[in-house]
Every structure is written in C-alpha cells, then in structure tokens.
Amino acid sequence: MNIRAAFLVLSTVSILVTSTDSMAENIKWVGQAHVSPALYVYKPFKHVAERITAASGGRLELTPYPAGAIVPATKELDGVDKGIIDFALGGYTFWLDKWPAAGLFSQVCGKTSPMQHYMWYTSGGGIELAQKMMTVGKDYNVMLIPGGGLLQMAEPFLHTRKPISTLSDLRKLKIRAVGDGGTILSRMGVSVVFMGGGQIYEAMSRNVIDGFELGTIADTYDAKLHEVIKYIYVSPVRSPHEIIPIYYNKRKYEALPDDLKIIVETITKEEALNVYSFLLRSQAETLAAVEKTGVKIEKLPEEIEAAFLAEAEKYYSELAGEDVLAKEILDSQNQAQSIYRQLQSDGL
Numbered sequence: 242m243n244i245r246a247a248f249l250v251l252s253t254v255s256i257l258v259t260s261t262d263s264m265a266e267n268i269k270w271v272g273q274a275h276v277s278p279a280l281y282v283y284k285p286f287k288h289v290a291e292r293i294t295a296a297s298g299g300r301l302e303l304t305p306y307p308a309g310a311i312v313p314a315t316k317e318l319d320g321v322d323k324g325i326i327d328f329a330l331g332g333y334t335f336w337l338d339k340w341p342a343a344g345l346f347s348q349v350c351g352k353t354s355p356m357q358h359y360m361w362y363t364s365g366g367g368i369e370l371a372q373k374m375m376t377v378g379k380d381y382n383v384m385l386i387p388g389g390g391l392l393q394m395a396e397p398f399l400h401t402r403k404p405i406s407t408l409s410d411l412r413k414l415k416i417r418a419v420g421d422g423g424t425i426l427s428r429m430g431v432s433v434v435f436m437g438g439g440q441i442y443e444a445m446s447r448n449v450i451d452g453f454e455l456g457t458i459a460d461t462y463d464a465k466l467h468e469v470i471k472y473i474y475v476s477p478v479r480s481p482h483e484i485i486p487i488y489y490n491k492r493k494y495e496a497l498p499d500d501l502k503i504i505v506e507t508i509t510k511e512e513a514l515n516v517y518s519f520l521l522r523s524q525a526e527t528l529a530a531v532e533k534t535g536v537k538i539e540k541l542p543e544e545i546e547a548a549f550l551a552e553a554e555k556y557y558s559e560l561a562g563e564d565v566l567a568k569e570i571l572d573s574q575n576q577a578q579s580i581y582r583q584l585q586s587d588g589l
Contacts, residue, residue, distance in 0.1 A: 268301045268501075270493070273317050275331025277307045277439040279464045280456065282485060285391055285516045286330040289487055292508045301501050303328065307439075314437040321490050322382045328489045330391070334420030339378065341560060342567035344421040345574070346371050348483045350553040353578050355394055355482035355517065361577040362484055363388040370570050377566065384491040389509035390484035392517040393457065394524070395477035398541045398549075400461060400470045401452035402445065408548050417441055417453035422479040425552050438464075445469035454479060457520055458538075459527045467534045476541035478549055487512070 274286045283305075290303035312320035317329035318336060333347035346367060349358070361367045368387045375381045405411050408429070415432040416423075427433040436444060444450045446469055453466075461467055487509050494502065532538060561568040 267299060268497070270301065270303045270327035270490075271306065271311065272303060272328035272330070273306045273308065273311050273320065273326050274329070275308050275315050275317055275335065275437065277464075280438055281460050281463050281520075282330065282391055282393075282456065282516075283307060285512050286487060289508055289512050290328075292512075293505055296504045296508060297501055301497070301504070305330075308437055309439070314439065318381070318383065318488075321488060324382070324490055324493075326490075327493055328487065330485060330487050332486045332488065333484070337420065340374050340566070341564045342374065342570050345567060345570045346374075346484060346486075347420060348422070348480050349557070349571075349574060350421055350425060350480070351478045351550045352481060352574065353581070355392055357578060357581045358482045358574075359388075359392050359484065359513070359517075360581070361574055362390065365577040366573045367570075370566070370573060374566060382491045384489040384494040385486060386488070386506050386509045388513055389488070389506070390486040390513055392513045393480075393483040393485065394517065394520050395482060396454065396457055396480040397461075397473050397538075398476040398479045398546075399452050399454055399474045400466065401472045401474070402470055403451060404472055405474065405545065406542055408544055411545055414451040415449075417444065417450050417455075419454075421553075421556065422454060425479075425549060425556050428556060429548060429552050442466060442469060457524065457527075458531055459520065459523055462527050462531050467531050467536050470536060473531070473536060473538045474541040475538060476546050478541075478546055478553070484513075 272286075272290065274283050276283050278284075278287075287305045290305040294302050308314035311326050315331065315335040317326065317331050318339075320326040321329050333343050336343035346362065352358070353361070362371075368385060371385055375383055375385065399405070399416065401414060403410075403414065405414070412430045412432075415434060416426060417436055418426050418433050419435060423433045423435070434450060436450075438455055441450075441453050441455060442464065445453065445466070452470070455461070455464075455466070458473065461470075461473070489505065494505065497505070528538065557571060561571050
C-alpha cells in the first residue's frame, strides 16, 4: 500500500470514528415537575422523559425530578429560564405573578369543553399568543411545544371536610385554590390560600385549610387525599379543562440536531392526548373506589354554581379591560368557541 492509499484509509477511519462518536454523544437534561410523584400528572411527565431517552437511543437523556427537588416548587419556569433545569411540567396558573393573562391558557372558568380548548390552544391561535406572552416584560428562555400540554378533563369544584349547601357555608371555609378559579372564589368572599399540591395532605390533616381544589378524582385517590376529606362537590364551572405544559430551555432545545428536536416535539405532543384518553377511561373505576372509602360525591349546589359563574363573567370582563393581552386571548377564545359550537353544538 502506498502512502497516499494509507492516508485515505486512515482519513476514512477517522471520519467514521468522529461520526460514531457524534451519534453516541450523550446530552443530559434534568427536569422538575410542580407536583410530587404521588399525583397522577407526574407519571406522564416521567413517561415523556423515558420515551425521549429511549427514542433517541440515549443520545438525549432526560431525568425528571419531583417538586422542590432542584428549584422551589411552582418556580419551575424561572428554573428553566435560568438554565438551572432543562425541562419542566407545570405553569400558566403559577405564572400569574408575571402575566395576569397567563391562566387563560390553562383554563377559563365556565367556558369551553376540554377538546374545544385544546383545539384552540394547538391550532386556533392559542400557542402563538402563549409564545407572545413569554416575551412580555422580558424574553424568557423557554420553549413551548405546540400542543405540548397535558390535557385534563373537568375537575371537581371542591374537596372539603365539611358539607356546603349555601354560599354562606362556602364563605366559612379556608380553601386552597390557584389560578383564576382561586381569584374568583376570593372575590366571592371565600378565604383562599395558595400552596403547592404536595402540601395539601398535611395542611388538611392539621386543619390549616378546610378544603381544596386539585385535579381529578383520580388525583385525589392516588395522593390518598380521600383520607382527609368527607365531601367532593362536582361541577365543571371552576375548571372545565386544564392544560399543563411540558416546556424546555429554549437555547438548549434550539441547539439540538433536527432529528432530536422532532423526537422531543412529537413525544411531548403525543402525551397530551394520551393523558386525556386515560383520564376518561379511568374515572369510573376511581369514582367507585373513592365512594367505598366513605367520601360523599355530590353535585355542587345551584346557588354556589350560579354565584361562581356570575363572578367569573365579571372577572374576565374586568381582566379584558385592564390587560391588552388578556383581551386578545379572550377575543380569540370566544371567536373559536363560536365556530366550534356552530359546527358541533354539543361540544367536542
């Protein structure tokens, strides 16, 4: 073999080794959820991390952690923005201190069905408005995946240890609530406090609070919260739906090779509807299990439901008058809702 031929062989080997090393490069991301592993929504967050790791052949390795493990619980957005964590679950209702309109992406009290809201969020202008919001005040280093939010079915109105029959009964309680629903309850004269989901069990056990709102009945059962309540009041008006985004550090996401970007985006999107489908299937079984524990599941009294809807209408009207972005979001949602109801009046 002459020198030129030998050089070509060595060059080819070098290129192959470099290519293989590049493909084998292990990018490691750490993330945090806003909830503990005891709550159901932690499971799909973990599942997304596991699926991305597997689909990438280990080239992109995601490790999820529960609330408070790396950054303070509910402060995951700041953690992602600063690069302390690389991805997170939780948001919108926890971002009201930054943007008064943030909660409108998660849920709008007394409005559309879960699928109607999700259609608006993914393809009706919602995600573009959410991305616009992320630049108000400062340009957050956060990547929102279109359609990349865990879609939740309607939540119970309230979990309590005491019965409530009238608005007066409700006003005697101290309630853990978040987002627009919590604001509206406060405006109705209810004593509302904020705390992370992982703190509820202890707060109820120690009589720090008398009731709470938190996710579905499945969440209640999984977190053993049925042990500290006696009543669940059912009505979709406080939370007819919820979208809980999984989001990423924008600069790190944009630095990924295109094939890894596709994996991250596709798997994050898929989990949204997987969660919704699972929740719909599992609720009947969970409902029966909770009832067997002695917890009474009752319809929310009409007086309270009517008062809540009336206050919600006032609240959103005032919000639209005070915040330009909120008006833009609400107008977009109302336009989409009008179209959906023309096409399918009983919802999606």
